[in-house]
Amino acid sequence: MSADLVFALDVGGTYVKGCVVARGEVLEGTVSQYAAGAKDSEEAIIGGLSDILRDLLEQYKRHPNAETVGVIGIGMSFPGPFDYERGICWIRGLDKFESLYGVNVKEKLLQSLQASGFGGSPESLDIRFQNDGRLFGLGAGKKYPDERLLAITLGTGIGSAFIERGALVTEGDRVPAEGYLYCLPYQGAVADECFSRRGILGLFRDAGCLHDGMDVKELAELARKGGVREKELFAKFGEELGQFLLPFLTDFKADRLIIGGQIAKSIDLFGEGLHRHLTPSGIRIESLGNALYHTFIGASCLFNSKSLKG
Secondary structure: OOOOEEEEEEEOOOEEEEEEEEOOEEOOOOOEEEEOOOOOOHHHHHHHHHHHHHHHHHHHHHOOOOOOOOOEEEEEEOOOOEEOOOOEEOOOOOOOOHHHOOOEHHHHHHHHHHHOOOOOOHHHEEEEEEOHHHHHHHHHHOOOOOOEEEEEEEOOOEEEEEEEOOEEEOOOOOOOHHHOOOOOEEOOEEHHHHOOHHHHHHHHHHOOOOOOOOOHHHHHHHHHOOOHHHHHHHHHHHHHHHHHHHHHHHHHOOOEEEEEOHHHHHHHHHHHHHHHHHHHHOOEEEEOOOHHHHHHHHHHHOOOHHHOOO
């Protein structure tokens, strides 16, 4: 089902960030942030999501560019483990959304919205879910509609999406299973442990350069102030990231690597090592600062069948 208007939500453990996407663009003035209530009861979490969507709808109604719409799409990123196709949450042991374990969030949210009269008839609502890494990739793919891209997000872990001419690729011998990199091995560990906040802190800890109270931000500040060892370690992180990614970029025949997420803010430090490893292969590298914007655009792509070819 295509949608005339999309409400995009990025659900995290602390905050839910949302906006209205109209005609493929984030509607100015609608980007909003709400408390996630991730430790609340099932009823409270579902009710909270419903309240957020009603608030966004009211914002849209007040907007000077508002139009009468038919089908409303609700595109959501949600932490995993999660059955994104069916809308069932399988989070357990992560100190967030525990009350939703085994709950069909899609069905419960639809029921809550319909009970409040949101969107009119049941046929006028369509809710779809995906992880934030894939949504970021789909959104970034809108910038380069004729290219093959590997989009990654670097933060608490490594998210990934293989995009070909604006469509998500999750199958075939050109990409790893489901297009996921986080679970793949690298030097005796898994990628999620190496190419993330944990990976950077571990690299500095092993080198004896991590002290109490330091996080990636503080380490980056030291490097930018001229810390020689800190610069070397960020460059090493970039080199190892390039070494890990190169086989996947090559198999996919990617034109470009797109990087987003919190750690992308330090690409001025690890980018040199990354370029050193990837540039000889002709792969272009780009960091997108506003990952949330592209994630919102990606959420609207969930209602475009051409974006989800598998």
